[in-house]
Amino acid sequence: MGLDPVKEEQNAALHKMRKRVIESIGRNMDLYGISLSTGHLYGLLFFADKPMTLDEMGSEMKMSKTSMSTGVRTLLDLKMVNKVWEKGSRKDLYEVEYDWYQTFTDFFDIKWRKSVEANILVLRKSMDEIDKIANEYAEDPEMTDMLQKDKAKLRDAYAYYEWLDRLIDTFENGDIYKLVPKEPPAKE
Amino acid sequence: MGLDPVKEEQNAALHKMRKRVIESIGRNMDLYGISLSTGHLYGLLFFADKPMTLDEMGSEMKMSKTSMSTGVRTLLDLKMVNKVWEKGSRKDLYEVEYDWYQTFTDFFDIKWRKSVEANILVLRKSMDEIDKIANEYAEDPEMTDMLQKDKAKLRDAYAYYEWLDRLIDTFENGDIYKLVPKEPPAKE
DNA sequence: AAGAACGTACAGAAAAAACTGTACGGTATA
DNA sequence: TATACCGTACAGTTTTTTCTGTACGTTCTT
Incomplete structure (x- = not known):
């Protein structure tokens, strides 16, 4: 060693x-x-x-x-x-790889990004599907209510994943260092 | 369900x-x-x-x-x-918990923070130890060189973990949303 | 105070993951 | 072209994790 x-x-x-x-x-x-x-x-x-x-x-x-x-x-x-x-x-x-910042970034780019994008895809597809089902059941208020609730949840999740996607972007493009510089801010 | x-x-x-x-x-x-x-x-x-x-x-x-x-x-x-x-x-x-941003934050606060702080502690202790060893081997150039190299690595790792600690801070105090707003910026 | 219902500790069974040794395809050397 | 050496696919073994059923302590009901 x-x-x-x-x-x-x-x-x-x-x-x-x-x-x-x-x-x-x-x-x-x-x-x-x-x-x-x-x-x-x-x-x-x-x-x-x-x-x-x-x-x-x-x-x-x-x-x-x-x-x-x-x-x-x-x-x-x-x-x-x-x-x-x-x-x-x-x-x-x-x-x-001795650049640990890079390692951190790569990890999110490789692992998290993949998850995020898979989920975004599924959510998009599922929201479309809900719309289709909602059309069929337009006469059924109980079903419509349930569908609305589901869709609201999916929409929230979707927004979150998009946020996560943008967060990972800042890791990749280095913008994160504007908010959290590698050098710690000097104490006053 | x-x-x-x-x-x-x-x-x-x-x-x-x-x-x-x-x-x-x-x-x-x-x-x-x-x-x-x-x-x-x-x-x-x-x-x-x-x-x-x-x-x-x-x-x-x-x-x-x-x-x-x-x-x-x-x-x-x-x-x-x-x-x-x-x-x-x-x-x-x-x-x-339907607030997924909160879930994300909590995850880092609970899991990552613990790791980060444990590592910071170990690194600090180890750098001190290197200094002690270096004193003993001050006459031995080869050993001194090795110790220097090790210490440089630890110092880099330490800086990274402190960065990570500050990053997690921004998750917790909400500063992260200044850089990456929950609402996506409007496309021009 | 007795009885019923609830959540979980615990031990054993089932499933998954990590690890090893062998065998083999591929590449560099002779 | 033959040989040696390298990395890894694969099958079998060991270890770890997950899951289940039973048993038990606690809390609420009566």
Whole structure:
């Protein structure tokens, strides 16, 4: 995991510190829908001072190469790690994306955006359908009332998802940093 | 699930529409770390036109009351549903929180905030520790270099988490709506 | 105070997810 | 072209999560 394995053994304190951070990072990865061990893998890569191969990860994590392969792919899909090309090496190399703001943005763009858009589609379709049903049951006041209530709910949900969509836009285009700058505002 | 179960049977189209929306909502609930069936429970409550009891949920979902109990608690913890008091009824009643903006905010306040603060604490502690170790190894250039690199990483992560903390603040205090209004800006 | 109804703790069963070892297709090396 | 090595598909195993039924403590009714 470090520059020099021998050196690391020498210093238990450093090793312990890293382990604590890795665990802390890994534990919170479930927010991204990532399993604990894949979270640990991320933590490992975070401290690695050079891109790692699957074999290296496996030996560090004491896990199979297959698991490393799937774990890395999960992280790759979320753009939390990048594949690195290094001439001479036949093995694939991976390193974490150190720009965490970008990682955050990508996560929303990849995961949330997909959900949002799927829901928007379904809601649009469903509201149309309600209109159609409402036409058929125009004579039935009870049914009409129920349909109206449903439609109002869908409309609210729709508005919310559109808002969410615009919010994710601000993550992507960087407008969010106008509201919340990376540098904390100076205390007065 | 509706006002009048008989009526609903009459109209397959409405039922189908609701089912589609419920599934769509439920499917995307994994973003909140919620299981599919709890997501469906949420969808059910979303369309319910009155607060429901555990027994009613169970019969609609065709699942045990125990499962409803745990499912509701999960949703309650995330403030996605509210407990409702109705005089006369001995049973607990629940309804969804229809303010989805609030639900979004609560989610980040409950889940993300906790992670962020835990990480901030660990990072602070770890940076202090690095300083201590660095003092011991002041004579060792290689070790010093490694410690510096680690500390730089921690510092970056720390800055990111503080940013995230401030971002969540804007969700909570409503500042986010200045940047992304609930009402979409009028198209020109 | 006794009885009925409610929600949930708990233990076991069922289902889902994570993990491993083997096998195989593909690419670089010889 | 043959060989070695790499990453991953796949099937089987282990671990974790979800779900159920029973049992129990509490609260309301009588």
